[in-house]
Amino acid sequence: MPHEPEHVNLKIFACEPAPRDLSGAIPVFHRWIQESAASELLIDVADYRHLAAGPGVILVGFEANYSLDLAENRLGLLYNRKKPVLGPLAAKLRQAYEAAWSACRRLEEEPEFRGALRFNPHACEVIFNDRLLVPNTPETFEALRGELEAFFAGLWGSADFQLERAGEPRERLRVRVALQTASPEPS
Amino acid sequence: MKASNPFWKDYLEGQMPPHLAAEIDAFESDLALRRQGKIDERVFAEIRLRRGVYGQRYDSGQRHDGRTTRTLAYPDGKPTKGPNTVWDAPGMQRIKIPFGGLNARQLEVIAELAEEYADGVAHVTTRQDFQLHFVHIDDTPTIMRRLAAVGITTREACGNTIRNVTACPLAGVCRDETFDVTPYAKMTAYYLLGHPECQDFGRKFKIAFSGCKENPCALVRMHDMGFIAAVRELDGALRRGFEVYVGGGLGTVPYQAKLFAEFLPVEELLPLAVAVARVYTKYGEKKNRNTARIKFLVNKLGIEEFKRLVEEERARLEPDPRWEEMLRQIPAYQEAPLKDAGLVEITAPRPAGFERWYRRNVHRQRQSGYAVVTIALPLGDITAWQLRRVADLARKYTRETVRTTVEQNLVLRWVSEADLPALYAELEAAQLAEPVAGTIADIVACPGTDTCKLGIASSRGLAAELRKRLLAQGAHENGGISNLHIKISGCFNSCGQHHVADIGFYGVSRNKNGYTVPHFQLLVGGQWEENAGAYGLAIGAVPAKRVPEALERITRRYLNERAFGESFGAFIKRIGKAECKKMIEDLTHVPPYEEDPSFYVDWSDARVFTIGDLGVGECAGEVVSPVDFQLAACEREAFEAQLLLEAGKVERAARAAYAAMMHGAQALLRFKLGSSPEEPEAVYQQFREHFYDTQLFFDPFAQGKFAHYYFAAHRRDGTAHDAESARQQIEEAQLFLEAAHSCYARMLAARAGK
Numbered sequence: 005m006p007h008e009p010e011h012v013n014l015k016i017f018a019c020e021p022a023p024r025d026l027s028g029a030i031p032v033f034h035r036w037i038q039e040s041a042a043s044e045l046l047i048d049v050a051d052y053r054h055l056a057a058g059p060g061v062i063l064v065g066f067e068a069n070y071s072l073d074l075a076e077n078r079l080g081l082l083y084n085r086k087k088p089v090l091g092p093l094a095a096k097l098r099q100a101y102e103a104a105w106s107a108c109r110r111l112e113e114e115p116e117f118r119g120a121l122r123f124n125p126h127a128c129e130v131i132f133n134d135r136l137l138v139p140n141t142p143e144t145f146e147a148l149r150g151e152l153e154a155f156f157a158g159l160w161g162s163a164d165f166q167l168e169r170a171g172e173p174r175e176r177l178r179v180r181v182a183l184q185t186a187s188p189e190p191s
Numbered sequence: 192m193k194a195s196n197p198f199w200k201d202y203l204e205g206q207m208p209p210h211l212a213a214e215i216d217a218f219e220s221d222l223a224l225r226r227q228g229k230i231d232e233r234v235f236a237e238i239r240l241r242r243g244v245y246g247q248r249y250d251s252g253q254r255h256d257g258r259t260t261r262t263l264a265y266p267d268g269k270p271t272k273g274p275n276t277v278w279d280a281p282g283m284q285r286i287k288i289p290f291g292g293l294n295a296r297q298l299e300v301i302a303e304l305a306e307e308y309a310d311g312v313a314h315v316t317t318r319q320d321f322q323l324h325f326v327h328i329d330d331t332p333t334i335m336r337r338l339a340a341v342g343i344t345t346r347e348a349c350g351n352t353i354r355n356v357t358a359c360p361l362a363g364v365c366r367d368e369t370f371d372v373t374p375y376a377k378m379t380a381y382y383l384l385g386h387p388e389c390q391d392f393g394r395k396f397k398i399a400f401s402g403c404k405e406n407p408c409a410l411v412r413m414h415d416m417g418f419i420a421a422v423r424e425l426d427g428a429l430r431r432g433f434e435v436y437v438g439g440g441l442g443t444v445p446y447q448a449k450l451f452a453e454f455l456p457v458e459e460l461l462p463l464a465v466a467v468a469r470v471y472t473k474y475g476e477k478k479n480r481n482t483a484r485i486k487f488l489v490n491k492l493g494i495e496e497f498k499r500l501v502e503e504e505r506a507r508l509e510p511d512p513r514w515e516e517m518l519r520q521i522p523a524y525q526e527a528p529l530k531d532a533g534l535v536e537i538t539a540p541r542p543a544g545f546e547r548w549y550r551r552n553v554h555r556q557r558q559s560g561y562a563v564v565t566i567a568l569p570l571g572d573i574t575a576w577q578l579r580r581v582a583d584l585a586r587k588y589t590r591e592t593v594r595t596t597v598e599q600n601l602v603l604r605w606v607s608e609a610d611l612p613a614l615y616a617e618l619e620a621a622q623l624a625e626p627v628a629g630t631i632a633d634i635v636a637c638p639g640t641d642t643c644k645l646g647i648a649s650s651r652g653l654a655a656e657l658r659k660r661l662l663a664q665g666a667h668e669n670g671g672i673s674n675l676h677i678k679i680s681g682c683f684n685s686c687g688q689h690h691v692a693d694i695g696f697y698g699v700s701r702n703k704n705g706y707t708v709p710h711f712q713l714l715v716g717g718q719w720e721e722n723a724g725a726y727g728l729a730i731g732a733v734p735a736k737r738v739p740e741a742l743e744r745i746t747r748r749y750l751n752e753r754a755f756g757e758s759f760g761a762f763i764k765r766i767g768k769a770e771c772k773k774m775i776e777d778l779t780h781v782p783p784y785e786e787d788p789s790f791y792v793d794w795s796d797a798r799v800f801t802i803g804d805l806g807v808g809e810c811a812g813e814v815v816s817p818v819d820f821q822l823a824a825c826e827r828e829a830f831e832a833q834l835l836l837e838a839g840k841v842e843r844a845a846r847a848a849y850a851a852m853m854h855g856a857q858a859l860l861r862f863k864l865g866s867s868p869e870e871p872e873a874v875y876q877q878f879r880e881h882f883y884d885t886q887l888f889f890d891p892f893a894q895g896k897f898a899h900y901y902f903a904a905h906r907r908d909g910t911a912h913d914a915e916s917a918r919q920q921i922e923e924a925q926l927f928l929e930a931a932h933s934c935y936a937r938m939l940a941a942r943a944g945k
Contacts, residue, residue: 010194011307031797038256047263047281048249050310050325050641051795054569054655056622057576059311064325066265066279069310075576086327088194133307136195136202174299174579176306 009138009148010088013131014100015073015080016108019122022079026053028116029061029072036063041110042103044068070107081108081123084133093148097130097155104128126160126183131176140177145169148179156181192327193308199333203340211339214346218242219332226278228270236273243285243348244331246273247324247642250280257798272328281325283642284309284334285348289380290358290373290400291319291595295582298593300341302578304334313578315571317635317688318355318397319595320348324642346384351392353468356380358400359408360596363526364556364563364604368402369420370431374524375460376400378517382461388468393475393483396468397440404434410597410719412448413439413691415485416467423454432456437467437497438489441685443896444922445726446486447915449494451501457521459505461514466505474500481896526605529590532560533609542616547668548626553611556604562611564603565628566618569658570636570651571599573623580621588614597688599635600628630667631675631746632658635688639681639698640793645892646681648698648709648735652794654679660739671750675759676719677742679711683926690726691717693759694742699732699929700800702819702936703781709735709793709800712925715745715763715771725760728833728918729925730772731826736790737778744774768833818935821858822928825851829924836917845912848924849904855931856882856901862938863887875905888934897923897930 030049037046045066052059060079062071066087073082083104089096108123130152132138138148149167157163160183170178207215218238225235239245250272252263265279272278286301301321305313308330309323316322326334335345347353356376363371379398383389389396399417401409411417418433432454439448455463467485474492476483489497535549554563566581573581585591585603592604606614618624627633634657637643639650657677667673680687680697689695695714700707710732717727733741753762763771781790791799832847853871856878860867863881868874882888883898890897900923912920 007195007198030795034257034797038258045264045266048254049796051652051655052310052312052572054658055312055572055574058572058574062310064281064310066263066281069325075574086192134193134195135303135307136198174303175576 007137009093009096009132009134011085011133011137012089012093012096012100013082013084013133014097014104015075015082015129015131016104016123016125017127017129018079018081019124023117023120026061026072026074028114032111032114032116033061033063033070035114036110042070042107044103068103070104072111080129081111083107093151094155097152098159100130101128101159126165128181129170130179130181132178133176135176138177140169140171140173140175142169144177145179148177152179152181192329193333196330196333199336203336206340207336208339208342211344212336214344215332215335215339218335222328222332225270225272232271232273232276236276237350239272239328239331240350241347241352242331242335243287243345244328245283245285245349246276246644247280247282248640248644248646250277250282250644251275252277252280255798278328282328284323284326284331284345285316286321286323286338286343286345287348287355288319288321288343288595289356290362290376291360292373292377293593293595294341294591295585295593297341297343298578298582298585300337300343302575302582304337305578306575308334311575312572313575314638315568315573315595315599315601317571317597317599317637317686319357319360319597320355321595322638324638344384349395351394352396353380353383353386353389354395354397356383356398356400357409357597359402359406360594360602361408361554361563361604362400362402364558364561365402365406365408366555366557367406368557369422370402371524372400372402372418372420373526374521375418375433375457377524378521379460379464382513382517383464383468386465386468388465388472391472392468393471393477394480394485396471396485398464400433408597410688410691411436411439413441413445413688414448415440416464417448418455418460421454425456430456433460435463438486438494440484440486441688441690442484442486443481443683443685443893443926444900444919445685445690446490446919447726448486449489451494451498458514458518461511461517462505462508463501465508465511466501469504470497470500479896481893481899526592527590528558528561528605528607529588530607530610532558533607534560535608535611539612541612542619544619544624544626545612545615548615548619548624549611551626551630551667552624552628555608558605560608561604562606562608564606564611564614564618565596566601566603566623567625567628567633568600569625570634570654573601577621577623580617580623584614584617584621587617598629598633600633627662627667630673631677632661632667634658634677634679635692636679637681637686639679639687641795643681643686645684646698647700648681648711649793649795650679650681650687650696650698652796653696653711653735653738656794657739657742666746669750671753672746672759675746683929689714689717691719692727693717693719694745695727696738698735699932700936701732701734701781701932702939704783706784706791707800707936708781708791711735711738712929713738713741713775715768716760718760726918728768728921730768730830730833731775731779733775733778734781734790735793741775741778744778745771748774764837768830768837772830818858818862821861822855822931822935825855825858825928825931826925828854829921829928832917832921832924836914836921841912841914841917845904845917845920846908848917848920849908851924852901852904852927855928859888859931859934859938862935871905871908875902882934887938888930890930890933893930897927900924900927 033049050062060072060074069084165183168180267279314322358376399409399414417436435452436448437451552565634654636650636654640646675693678692696711712729714727718725828851835844857867
C-alpha cells in the first residue's frame with residue numbers, strides 16, 4: 005500500500021425490513037443542525053431521494069457527512085469522514101464507528117423513525133474514500149486485513165466475523181464486515 | 192482537505208497536457224497567495240471563477256436554521272475566498288464539457304471525483320456542464336489535475352468569460368440537420384478558450400450551435416451568440432456556413448437574439464467570433480453588471496450599428512494562422528459506430544417495459560440501423576456507480592460516443608438498433624431506463640435554494656415533487672400532455688430556463704400573515720421549439736405548496752378543452768392569459784400558519800421559511816396591510832399590461848407596465864413616509880431619494896438593478912414602443928414589483944426588530 009489510509013467511511017446497515025420512505029430524515033437532520041447534535045460542524049441537508057440506489061438524504065457537515073444511504077439498494081447510516089483523523093488506522097476506524105453508531109442510535113429514537121428503523125451494529129461496510137492512498141486491489145486489502153480484524157474483534161468481543169473485499173477495482177476499496185453470530189452491542 | 196492532495200501532482204506527471212498542468216500550478220499558487228493575503232479577495236474571486244470554482248449557499252458563514260440565523264463556525268474563516276465568502280465553506284466545481292462530448296474514461300473520472308470530493312452525485316447542467324457540489328476549495332487543484340489527465344479543463348467554466356460552448360446533442364446523427372455542427376462547436380470552444388480578446392468582458396458570454404432551425408435542441412435564440420447550420424450555393428458550389436444570431440439571453444429579462452447574418456461562410460466563423468468579442472470588450476458595460484450582457488449592448492446600439500462595429504473590427508483583425516489550421520482539421524472529425532448497423536427484431540422476445548422506453552428514449556439516427564438513446568436523469572443527477580455503468584455501456588455498445596444535453600440528460604449515440612433490447616436491459620439494471628425522456632416528467636431545474644446563493648425557493652424540491660406526481664399519474668404516457676416541457680428556476684435569473692417552457696416557474700416570496708412564504712411565479716406561453724422561438728409571461732405567483740394543484744388544473748383544462756390538433760401554446764393563446772390567471776386565482780390564498788404550517792415550509796425542507804427574520808406571532812392573524820393591497824393592485828396592473836400586449840395594444844401595454852412600477856413605488860413611499868406624491872416626476876424623485884440613494888430598495892445580489900427598471904421606464908414614458916420593448920417593460924415591471932415585495936418585507940422586519 006503506497007500511503008497511510010485516510011478518510012475512513014463507515015456504513016452501518018439497517019435491519020430488514022428497512023423503511024422505504026426517507027422523507028422523515030429531512031426534519032430530523034434539520035433538527036440535528038439546530039441542536040448541534042454531532043461533534044462535527046453541521047451545515048445543511050441534501051435531498052437525493054429521487055436517485056435510485058443513491059446517497060438518500062445527506063446531513064452535510066464540515067469534517068464529515070452523515071447520510072441515510074441507499075447504495076446497492078441497501079439502507080444504512082453512512083459516516084463519510086472528510087477531514088483526516090490523527091493516529092493509526094485503529095483510531096480512525098474507532099472514530100468513524102463511534103460517530104456512525106451514535107448517529108444510528110439517535111436516529112432510532114427520533115419520532116419520525118421510532119419503531120420503524122433499527123440498525124445492525126454487527127453488519128457494516130468500511131470504505132476508504134481515497135483511491136490514491138488506498139486503491140481497491142487485493143494487495144491493499146491483504147495489507148489492511150490484520151488491522152481491520154483486530155479492530156472488529158476488539159469492538160465486538162468475538163473473532164467470529166467475516167471480512168470481504170467488495171466492489172471492482174474502479175471503485176474505492178470497500179470491506180464488508182459481518183458478525184456470524186449474535187453478540188452484545190459494541191463497547 | 193484531502194490527505195492525498197500533495198501526492199496527485201507527482202502521480203499524474205506526464206499524463207496532463209503541459210499547458211493545462213501549468214495553468215493548474217498557477218491556480219494553486221494563487222490559492223497560496225490568497226491564503227497569505229497577497230491577492231485581493233475580489234481579484235481572487237474572479238480568478239477562481241475562471242477555473243470553475245464557484246460559491247455555494249451559506250458560504251457567507253451564515254445560515255437560517257428554521258429558528259434563527261446562526262453563524263457556521265468554520266475553522267478557517269480567514270482569509271475569505273471572495274467578498275463575504277468563507278474559505279472553508281463548501282463550494283461548487285463546474286466542469287466544462289464542450290458540446291457535451293465525453294468518453295468513457297472521462298465519465299469514470301467524474302464518478303471518482305464525485306465520490307472522493309463531493310457528495311457522490313454528479314449534476315448535469317442546462318449548459319451541458321457537469322457540477323460537483325460541497326467541494327472544498329483546497330481540493331480543487333487536485334480535481335483539476337485529475338480532469339486534465341483525461342483531457343478536461345475547468346478553465347472559464349464560470350466568471351466573465353466564454354462559457355461552455357453548447358451544441359445539439361444529436362448533431363451529426365440528426366435526420367433534420369443541414370450538417371454536423373460538432374467540429375465547428377469544438378473548434379470554436381478551444382479557439383476561444385483563454386483567447387486574449389475574451390478576457391475583459393463585463394459579463395459572461397454564451398455560444399450555441401444548432402444543426403437546424405426548427406428543433407430546439409440547442410436553443411440558439413436565447414444565446415449571446417448562436418449559429419445555425421446553413422448551406423448556400425456560391426460560385427457554383429455548395430458551401431457550408433451559418434445563420435448567425437447575437438444578443439439573446441434569458442436572465443431576469445429575456446431577449447430574443449437578433450439576426451446578425453443570414454449566411455456566414457465557415458471560414459469566417461472564428462474571425463467573426465473574435466470581432467464580436469472585441470466589440471463587446473470595447474463597448475460593453477463594465478461597471479454595472481446588471482446591464483453588462485451583450486444583449487443590452489445590441490439593444491442599445493441597434494443591430495445595424497452593432498453589425499457595423501463588428502465589421503469594422505473584422506476588417507482590422509490580423510489573420511491568425513490557427514483559423515485555417517483548425518478549419519483543415521474539420522473533415523477529419525468523425526464519429527463511427529462500434530457495431531454493424533442492425534434492426535430491432537420484431538419477433539424476438541423483448542424485455543418488459545422495452546416498448547415504452549423505445550418510444551420515449553430512442554431516437555433513430557439519420558444513419559440507418561443506428562439510434563441515439565437518451566438516459567433521462569432525474570433533476571440532472573447521476574450517482575458515481577451509475578456513471579461507471581454508463582461508461583461500461585458506452586464501451587460495450589458504442590465507440591464511447593456520449594453527450595450531455597441541455598435538458599440535463601445523457602445520450603449514447605451510434606447504438607446499433609439490434610442492440611437496443613440488450614442495452615435497455617442493462618440500463619434497467621442500472622436504474623437508468625426510465626421512459627420519460629423529453630416528456631412532461633423530464634423536468635429541468637436549476638440548483639435553486641439547494642446550493643445556489645441566489646435561490647429564493649426550492650426549484651429542485653418542487654421539480655422532485657412534480658416529477659413524482661406526474662409519474663404516478665402517468666402524465667408522461669398521456670399523449671395530450673406528455674410532450675409538454677416544464678422548467679423551473681429558483682429565482683428570476685432563469686438558470687432553469689423557465690422562459691422557454693410550455694409551463695415555467697421561478698421562485699419568489701410573498702409576505703403573508705406575518706411570514707415570508709415561498710411562492711413560484713407561473714409562466715405560460717413559452718416556446719421550446721424553433722430554438723426557443725418565444726418567451727413565456729408570468730400569470731401569477733402561487734404558494735409553492737399549491738404549485739402541483741395549479742399544474743394539474745392547467746393541464747386538465749387543456750386536455751378537456753383543446754381543439755383537435757391544438758398545441759398547448761395555441762390553446763393558451765386562444766383562451767388568453769386572463770383566463771389562465773382566473774384558473775389559479777383561488778390557489779393564491781395562503782391559510783394562516785396555525786391552520787396549515789406546511790405552506791410556510793418549502794419543498795424538500797423542514798425549516799419555516801425565514802420565520803426568524805420576522806419573529807413568530809409578530810403579525811399574527813389575518814391583518815393585511817395597505818401596502819399588501821397596493822402591491823397586489825400593482826401586480827394586477829402588470830398582468831393587465833400583458834393582456835394589452837396580447838391584444839396588440841403595444842403602447843397601452845408599456846404604459847400600464849410603467850404605471851404598475853410607479854404605483855409600487857408609491858406604495859413603498861406611503862409605508863415609509865406616510866404619504867406619497869401623485870405626480871409621476873415627484874414620485875420618481877422621492878423614490879430615488881428615499882429608496883435608491885439610501886440603498887433601501889437594493890437586492891442583496893442584484894443591488895439597484897430593479898430600481899433602474901423603473902427609472903428607465905419613467906424616462907421613456909411617452910416615447911414609442913414596439914412589441915419587443917413593451918414585453919421587456921412588462922417583464923421589468925414584474926421584477927420591480929417582486930423587489931418591492933422584498934423591500935417591504937425587509938422594512939417590516941426592521942420595524943419588528945426595533
